[in-house]
Amino acid sequence: MAEILELSQAVAELVHDGDSVALEGFTHLIPFAAGHELLRQGRRDLELIRMTPDLLYDQMIGMGAARRLVFSYGGNPGVGSLHRFRDAIENGWPHAIEIEEHSHAGMANRYAAGAADLPFAVLRGYAGTDLAARTAVRFIECPFTGERLAAVAALRPDVAIVHAQEADREGNVSLWGIPGVQKEAILASRRSLVTVERIVDRIEPRPGALTVPGWAIDVVAAAPGGSQPSYSQGVTERDNDFYRRWDEISRDRERFAEWMEENVIASVGAR
Amino acid sequence: MSPSAASTDEIQTIVAARFLADTRTVFIGVGRPSTAAILARMVHNPSLVLIYESGTIGAKPFHIPLSIGDGELAETADAVVSVPEMFNYWIGPGRVDVAFLGAAQVDRYANLNSTVIGDYEHPKTRLPGAGGAPEIASNCGEVIVVAAHNRRTLVEKLDFVTTVGHGDGPGSREALGLRGRGPTAVITDLGVLEPDPQTKQLRLTQLHEGVSAEQVREATGWDLAVADEPRITQAPSDQELEALRELLAR
Numbered sequence: 001m002a003e004i005l006e007l008s009q010a011v012a013e014l015v016h017d018g019d020s021v022a023l024e025g026f027t028h029l030i031p032f033a034a035g036h037e038l039l040r041q042g043r044r045d046l047e048l049i050r051m052t053p054d055l056l057y058d059q060m061i062g063m064g065a066a067r068r069l070v071f072s073y074g075g076n077p078g079v080g081s082l083h084r085f086r087d088a089i090e091n092g093w094p095h096a097i098e099i100e101e102h103s104h105a106g107m108a109n110r111y112a113a114g115a116a117d118l119p120f121a122v123l124r125g126y127a128g129t130d131l132a133a134r135t136a137v138r139f140i141e142c143p144f145t146g147e148r149l150a151a152v153a154a155l156r157p158d159v160a161i162v163h164a165q166e167a168d169r170e171g172n173v174s175l176w177g178i179p180g181v182q183k184e185a186i187l188a189s190r191r192s193l194v195t196v197e198r199i200v201d202r203i204e205p206r207p208g209a210l211t212v213p214g215w216a217i218d219v220v221a222a223a224p225g226g227s228q229p230s231y232s233q234g235v236t237e238r239d240n241d242f243y244r245r246w247d248e249i250s251r252d253r254e255r256f257a258e259w260m261e262e263n264v265i266a267s268v269g270a271r
Numbered sequence: 272m273s274p275s276a277a278s279t280d281e282i283q284t285i286v287a288a289r290f291l292a293d294t295r296t297v298f299i300g301v302g303r304p305s306t307a308a309i310l311a312r313m314v315h316n317p318s319l320v321l322i323y324e325s326g327t328i329g330a331k332p333f334h335i336p337l338s339i340g341d342g343e344l345a346e347t348a349d350a351v352v353s354v355p356e357m358f359n360y361w362i363g364p365g366r367v368d369v370a371f372l373g374a375a376q377v378d379r380y381a382n383l384n385s386t387v388i389g390d391y392e393h394p395k396t397r398l399p400g401a402g403g404a405p406e407i408a409s410n411c412g413e414v415i416v417v418a419a420h421n422r423r424t425l426v427e428k429l430d431f432v433t434t435v436g437h438g439d440g441p442g443s444r445e446a447l448g449l450r451g452r453g454p455t456a457v458i459t460d461l462g463v464l465e466p467d468p469q470t471k472q473l474r475l476t477q478l479h480e481g482v483s484a485e486q487v488r489e490a491t492g493w494d495l496a497v498a499d500e501p502r503i504t505q506a507p508s509d510q511e512l513e514a515l516r517e518l519l520a521r
Contacts, residue, residue, distance in 0.1 A: 026325055026326070026340055026354055027325050027338050027339065027340025027341075028325070028340050028342075028345070051354065052402075071400065072400060072401055072402060073399050073400050073401065073402035073403075074397075074399045074400050075398075075399030075400075075402075077301055077337065077338035077339060077340070078301050078302065078336070078337035078338050078339075079337070081399075082399075085397070086396075086397045089394065089397045090394055090395075090396070090397050101386075101400050101401065102401070103401040103402070103403065103404070103405045103406055104324060104354065104358060104401070104402050104403040104406075105358040105359075105362070105363070105403065105405070105406040108353075108354040108355040108357075108358050108359075109355065109358070109359070111355065112355045112359075123358070123359070123363065123406070124363055124406070124409065124410065124448065124450070125405060125406045125409070126405065127409070127435070127447040127448055127449065128432070128435040128438055128443070128447040128449070129401075129405050129432050129433060129434065129435060130386070130391075130431045130432040130433070131386070131401055131405065131432075131433065134391060147448065148448055177342070177345045177351065178325050178326050178327065178340050178344075178345050178351060179326065179351070179352070179353045179354075180325075180326070180353065180354055181353065181354050181355065183353070184353070184355060208351065231342055233342055233345055233346075237342060238337075238338065238340075238341055238342055240337040240338075240341070243337060243338070244337075
């Protein structure tokens with residue numbers, strides 16, 4: 001059964017400088033509160049893994065917490081660029097970062113292989129693209145049919161952090177709505193933290209909900225509203241206005257730094 | 272009272288929606304492709320199945336979503352699946368008929384770049400990257416690209432091949448083992464380009480009203496071939512225009 005801790009204690013115990021960390025959530029259930037706690041605790045030199053870096057990794061990259069980024073789509077969905085991500089890659093600000101990029105299919109399969117504790121996954125992909133030469137993909141022959149297929153290495157992050165709607169006091173977690181790669185990230189990682197909107201005595205069965213047993217999770221922490229400005233289906237709504245405003249906040253280095261100081265570093269529990 | 276004349280953006284969206292009139296399932300990228308697909312459901316094809324890479328299959332959004340994972344998509348979907356399932360069980364096996372994609376750069380074989388402008392190691396502009404596009408474009412039945420028509424977008428040579436269209440010409444897709452038919456149309460704000468069946472190179476086959484072939488060639492980064500008699504886009508109907516404007520105002 002998972003240990004239930006305060007968020008600050010959970011982050012302090014599970015995440016160390018230099019770790020590879022996957023804070024997942026595909027548009028939905030992005031663990032902003034936990035990511036912000038990582039920044040407040042001054043974690044550095046991280047390998048940040050995420051299919052869609054989104055605003056959270058834009059913030060973490062801009063604050064200098066990342067050594068390396070592994071991803072498949074680094075945009076502000078429907079709005080445009082992630083300016084801190086771009087500034088790091090184009091201009092090395094606040095410092096240069098290494099990148100490893102994939103397609104979504106490649107990343108999803110890497111997580112699935114990690115969850116299955118297999119060394120790699122196979123898929124039909126990458127053929128003919130310039131991506132193939134720039135990333136960790138190999139082409140192999142199917143031993144049964146001879147078809148040429150892409151192989152991608154399993155992802156095995158040191159720590160997975162995801163958000164969900166509910167946990168019970170045993171740390172069993174229930175999430176619903178878009179499941180992304182939440183389960184795969186938890187099972188692929190050496191350690192895992194799930195932040196939740198609420199801790200309840202008993203999880204009510206819910207059609208379509210995904211349950212992750214508490215014994216497969218290390219730590220659960222309550223973080224109400226902890227996925228905002230993304231959302232937790234049925235509890236909070238995606239703050240699309242904030243996603244639009246981020247374009248302007250993040251465009252300028254100083255404005256970004258001021259905003260982070262005021263709203264994240266000096267403001268426990270705020271967005 | 273008739274609606275006021277359509278803008279070029281509106282015409283592009285309306286034309287894109289018409290391409291989905293008889294489609295069963297469409298995979299949708301964010302932005303204009305999404306607007307066009309929702310419009311198609313409103314005007315031409317109410318049973319059109321909208322599929323977003325967030326795992327929402329059969330979404331019926333009332334509003335145009337900002338992201339591909341807005342709550343309304345999951346709430347209205349027939350099924351909501353994980354990302355590995357989306358790519359391995361639905362996209363990979365070619366279960367989706369049409370992919371509607373955008374791109375920062377398109378070349379004459381409808382290969383797409385959404386990764387970098389400039390050199391990869393030292394990019395002038397770092398773009399978001401591949402997302403789902405490479406496997407969506409290789410495995411969906413066909414691909415329709417929605418793009419802006421100018422020389423920065425329609426280029427002689429891509430800075431980076433993120434997504435293969437027709438590769439370097441006839442036989443390319445087959446040699447790479449790509450199972451879908453690949454791009455069948457590029458819909459722009461000036462007209463429609465379709466691959467020549469023999470050469471697989473895009474050529475101008477349709478002009479929006481009031482646009483000349485010379486104007487389109489001028490706005491294209493390569494020496495664009497023109498079909499013998501390009502079709503002229505049928506003017507938007509009042510119903511199409513009113514539906515699009517109502518959708519955008521929601």
